[in-house]
Amino acid sequence: MENITEHLKNIKILDNNDIIKLKNYIRNKYPDNTTVKNAQILSDTIHKIIYVKLDGLPEDFKSPIKIATLKNTLGNSKSLITLYDIFSTCLVDENLRKNFRDQLTGWVNSHIEVNIKVEELDSYLEIDNIKNKEAAEVLEVKNSNINIVKGCQENINVSIIKAGFLTWLGKFKLSRHLAVTVICIFAIPLYALNRNFYINVDKASIKEESYILQVDKSTSNSIKYTNAHLPEYMRYKPVNEKKLKIFLGNHKSLLSKEPYFSTIISVAKEFNLNPVVLFSITGQEQSFVPSDNENAFKIANNPFNVYHSWKEYNTNIRDSSSIAARTVINLSQDISKDEDPFLCIGKKYAEDKNWGDGVKSIFKELNDCVN
Incomplete structure (x- = not known):
């Protein structure tokens, strides 16, 4: 210590x-x-x-x-x-x-x-x-x-x-x-x-x-999170929330409901991160949290599995979203322009070596849907 x-x-x-x-x-x-x-x-x-x-x-x-x-x-x-x-x-x-x-x-x-x-x-x-x-x-x-x-x-x-x-x-x-x-x-x-x-x-x-x-x-936003090291498509931009909710609904996702949906959008904006990035991580980690899962409401507190797992760390959606956003930003600090950010982040974010490919694939599908 x-x-x-x-x-x-x-x-x-x-x-x-x-x-x-x-x-x-x-x-x-x-x-x-x-x-x-x-x-x-x-x-x-x-x-x-x-x-x-x-x-x-x-x-x-x-x-x-x-x-x-x-x-x-x-x-x-x-x-x-x-x-x-x-x-x-x-x-x-x-x-x-x-x-x-x-x-x-x-x-x-x-x-x-x-x-x-x-x-x-x-x-x-x-x-x-x-x-x-x-x-x-x-x-x-x-x-x-x-x-x-x-x-x-x-x-x-x-x-x-x-x-x-x-x-x-x-x-x-x-x-x-x-x-x-x-x-x-x-x-x-x-x-x-x-x-x-x-x-x-x-x-x-x-x-x-x-x-x-x-x-x-x-001024304050630019000082806090310029995220100049991130590719433009990973920085914050508004998304079609109606289409995003439909996409999540098709996956029976609890995250299409409140307070989860608006909170993730809000945190993404606060950290100058594309909301699709955060939702894509929840797709890879917890399949967007199907509402019929018996632990759905607990999982929805930490659908990013920050600090190993929702079982080990379970606070609320704002807290876990903020930690996930900050983690993505920090882990991508030293990525060169010719490297794939999802693959590089995945090497440190998760033990699963296919994590980066999974999030990248979901991001592309979800991004095409909501834009």
């Missing part, structure tokens, strides 16, 4: 240079915007970059973990955010550690090549004893209502920024415009957090700041 944590420490999410590049990109794209407005766009983009790395963790934990991670890193003079920073923040929450170990283990495994088991995580927690408990935010999740125990007050202002953060800010030695930007990274989302979690806030202030959460979606 120690090797795993070292591996997580070596996986960068964001650093000072990335923030400067994003700032310059936004400034060049929106030259007529005020400094504050561009800072707000950058703030939201940074939060989205962190948030997308939380895929696989329980939904109710994501926002507080995201904010705590930012405060524990950039807010404490760190110039780099890694996956380990998220992991260590997760370990602080007793509810998450005790009651969502499968999801936490699954999240770790989605980012490393050598998978760990829940038992290994348990052993690590016992040995580690959560050494960084005081350094991280204390989070509570009860009945899906999130209570931020530390850091959030009814009236948020610049005084919430710790001295350590100001030290970190000083390292940039740039203009006061960047100071506005970085303060927005912390002050704005905390203000929004209060608003979203039903803490009383002046309504006039809410109206005035409501545009803060608006962001150029094309």
